[in-house]
Amino acid sequence: MVSGVSEVDVAAERARTPGVATGHHFNAAGAAIPAAETVATVVAHLELESAIGGYEAAWQAAPRLDGVYRLAADALGARPDEIALVESATAGWQRAVAALRLQPGDRVLAARSSYVSSALNLLTLERESGIRVEVLDNAPDGGVDLDALDRALRSGPVALVTAAHVPTSSGLVEPVERIGALCRREGVPFLLDATQSLGQLEIDVRRIGCDLLVSTGRKFLRGPRGTGLLYASSALAGLLAPLSPDVRGARWTHEREWVVEPGARRFELWEAAHALRLGLGAALADLAALGAPAVARRLAGLGGRIRTELSQVDGVRVVDPPAAGGAIVTFAVPGTPAGQVRDELAARGVHLVTVPASHGRWDLAARDLPAVLRASAHVYNDDADVHALVEAMREITARTRRAAPRIPAPAEPDPIISVLANGKRAVARPAPDVLDAVVVGLGVHGRATLHELARRGLRVTGVERFRLGHDRGSSHGATRMIRRAYPDPVWDPLVDEAYEGWARLSRDASTSLVRTTGxxxxxxxxxxxxxxxxxxxxxxxxxxxxxxxxxxxxxxxxxxxxxAAGVIDAEAALRAQLRLAVAAGARVREREPVLGWQREGELIAVHTPRARLLTRALVVCAGPWIGSLLPGFAGELxxxxxxxxxxxxxxxxxxxxxxxxxxxxxxxxxxxxxxxxxxxxxxxxxxxxxxxxxxxxxxxxxxxxxxxxxxxxxxxxxxxxxxxxxxxxxxxxxTGDRRFLVGPVDGQPGVFVASACSGHGFKFAPALGAALADLVLGRPREDLAFLSPARLSERDPV
The missing domain is CATH 3.30.9.10 (D-Amino Acid Oxidase, subunit A, domain 2)
Structure with missing residues (x-):
C-alpha cells in the first residue's frame, strides 16, 4: 500500500502494477490494470472459500465486507447506508430507474453524454411504458446546454434528469454541479453516471447535488470486473420501491406482505461475488491512500499532454469537445478506419480501444463520427508510455499518407488584374489563405457539395450553424427513399446521375448505402x-x-x-460524405453561424463569430435559413x-x-x-x-x-x-412549384444556391453536389435549367 502523499509516485505505482510490463496500456476508461494487492485480495478469498466453504468464508470476511461500504461512501462524500454494492453500473442504473416507477407521460431529460445502456433503458421505457425521453442540446463547449435544461425544467413537470459525468465517447466533463443546482431548485431527481469519473475526478455527491449515482469498479477505480456501486441519497432512497425485491434487500413479514430494508441496501441481491467485492474494497483503499485530489491532478496532466501532443501529429484529428479534461482523449485519423489504427497500435505494443457510434449515438452520431480511438491514462502511465503512443501514431499516419492515392493540388488561382494610376496593369494573386469555395450548411446537399469540391482538389471549407448531425433541418433521420419514378421526363437524367452517384459513394466509402426494395x-x-x-x-x-x-x-x-426504388441509409450516407470530404482536404467549422457576407473586389468575405473567410465562390445550402443569407429568396421558401x-x-x-x-x-x-x-x-x-x-x-x-x-x-x-x-x-x-432551387444567384457572380427542397431532395444529393461543383468551376449545366433560380416566375410544376 502506498502511504498518503501530495503527489502520485508513478514509479511506485508501476512497481505494484505487473501489467505495465506487457505494453503501453491506455485503457483505464475500459478496464484499468489492477494493482497486485487487489488481485491478491481476490485470490486469497477464493482460496479461503475453497478451504472452508463459501458461507463460512463470507462470515469470516464480514467485517472487511462491511468496510467496503465505508470506503465507497468516503470516495463519494456519502454515508455508508446510502451505498449499495451491485454487479455493474448498468445493474445499479436499471434498479434505480425501475424503482422510480415512471408513469406514462413522465418526462425524462437526458444528456447527450448518456451511455448506450442507459439510453437503451430509457428508450425501451419510452416505447413500452409511454414515458417521454427528451435529449438535451449541448452548449458550444460540448457539455449540457444549461439554458436549455433550465427551459425544459421550467416548461412542465420532470420526473428525472440524467447525465454522464464523463461519457464513454470523449474526454468531456459535464458541468454536473450546475446541473445539480438546477435540479435541486425544481425538486427533480438527478441521476449521475459516474462510471468514467469515479477514480479519475474528485466526487462529492453533496456538492454535486445528485440524488442517485452509479459507477463501476473496473475502470478508474482499478477494481475487479463484475463490481459496481449505487448511491441513493437518504432523502430519496426511502421513497424508492425496488421492482424486484430480493431477500438481501427486503424482509418477508407476512404471507402476502414484506418490507424493504432502509437505505440503499434495498437494491442489493443476496448472491454476490464476495471475493470481487473485497477486491473492490482494496482498490477503494488505494484511492484513499493516494488521495483523490492527487490522482485527479496527475490524470488531468497526462490527459492534457496526450491531447496536445496528438494534435501536433500530422494526420491525427483530436475530436474531444472544448469542455474536455481529465485522462480520456479521443481522436481519429481521417480516411482510416479506427479499428485499423487500433490494431496497428497494438502491433506496436500500444493498447487502447475504439468506441463506435453505436455506444454513444446521441453524441458520436450527432457529431458525424462513426467511431473514435480512445486513449485513457492512469497513475501507472509514465513519460515512456506517452512517447510510445505519440510516436506510434506519427509512424502510422506517415505510412498511411505514403500509401494513400495522391490528391492533385488545386490549379493555381486565376490572377486578379488591377489597373494602376499610370494605366498599366498589375497582376496579383490571392493570398495563400484564400479559399476556392465556402459551403454554408452541412446537411446532405452541403456535404455532397463539400465532398465533390474537395475530391476535385479545391480548397474548400464547410460551415454549419448548429452541431453536425443536428435535427433542426431536413437531413436527420435514419432512412430516405430513392426512386426512378418522376412525373416528367425532364427529371430522368438527374435521377440517373443520382443512382450513379450513390453507387460511387458506396464504393468510395466501402459500405452499401442503398437497398433496392421496389x-x-x-x-x-x-x-x-x-x-x-x-x-x-x-x-x-x-x-x-x-x-x-x-x-x-x-x-x-x-x-x-x-x-428500382429503394431505401438510402441516410445516417451512413451523411457520415460517408463528411469523412471522404475531410480525407480529401476539406475543412469543417461547426456551431458557427454565418453572420453575413460581402464582396471584396473579386473575392467574397464570409463572416462568422470566429472568423473572416475569404473565398472565390460561395455555395449556400442552408435550407430554411437561405433567406437570411440571400434575401431575394426569402419570399420563395x-x-x-x-x-x-x-x-x-x-x-x-x-x-x-x-x-x-x-x-x-x-x-x-x-x-x-x-x-x-x-x-x-x-x-x-x-x-x-x-x-x-x-x-x-x-x-x-x-x-x-x-x-x-x-x-x-x-x-x-x-x-x-x-x-x-x-x-x-x-x-x-x-417552393411554390415544389421544384428545387439549384444554380447561380442572379447578379452575384460566384454565389450559388442549393435548396433541394419540397420533401424529395435527399435522393439527389450526389448528383446535385457534382452539379454545384461544375458550376463553381465555371462549367455550364443547361440540363438543370428547370431547377434554376432564374425560373422562379414559372409556376407550372414538372
Missing part, C-alpha cells in the same frame, strides 16, 4: 396520372396487391410500380413542419421486402409516404404536408393529434401495422 406509388380513382419513369409499370389495385401484399389499396385505385412515425408492430417479416417496399398514396389529407420495415423499428410513415413554422424556434415533439393522424393512415394502408412507436419531427423547405 416501390408502389398509388392514387385514387379520378386522380390524374402521377408518376412514371424508366422501367416503371402501371398497375391496378389487384396488381399492386400481388407486388406488395402488405399494402392495401381499395378497388378502383391505380398505382405505378418502380422496381416556406419551412413547414413534417412528422414521421415508426410502427414497431409492423415487423420485417410481415412489412418488409418482398411483402412491402417503399410506397406513397394520394390521400385527402395529403401525400402519405412510407419506408418498409428494415432496421427493427418497424414501418416508417409520414405525410408531406404541415403548418408553416419559424426555423429559429426548436420543434416541439409530435402531438397526439399528429400521431393519431398517422395511425389512421397506417390502419387504412397497412392493416395490422399497430400503434405508433417512436416519432420524429423535421422541416421541409417548400
Amino acid at each position: 416501390g408502389i406509388y398509388a392514387r385514387p380513382p379520378g386522380e390524374p396520372a402521377g408518376l412514371r419513369g424508366p422501367g416503371c409499370e402501371d398497375l391496378t389495385a389487384a396488381g399492386a396487391a400481388r407486388v406488395a401484399p402488405a399494402l392495401r389499396l381499395t378497388e378502383g385505385w391505380t398505382a405505378v410500380h418502380d422496381p 416556406t419551412p413547414i413542419r413534417i412528422v414521421n412515425a415508426y410502427f414497431p408492430a409492423a415487423t420485417t417479416d410481415l412489412f418488409g421486402p418482398p411483402r412491402l417496399g417503399c410506397f406513397s398514396a394520394e390521400l385527402p389529407e395529403g401525400l402519405a409516404y412510407g419506408i418498409p420495415a428494415l432496421d427493427g423499428r418497424g414501418v416508417k410513415i409520414g405525410l408531406d404536408t404541415g403548418p408553416a413554422i419559424d426555423p429559429d424556434v426548436p420543434a416541439e415533439p409530435a402531438t397526439a393529434a399528429e400521431l393519431a393522424l398517422l395511425e389512421g393512415i397506417a390502419a387504412r394502408l397497412l392493416p395490422g401495422a399497430g400503434r405508433v412507436g417512436e416519432s420524429l419531427v423535421c422541416r421541409y423547405t417548400m
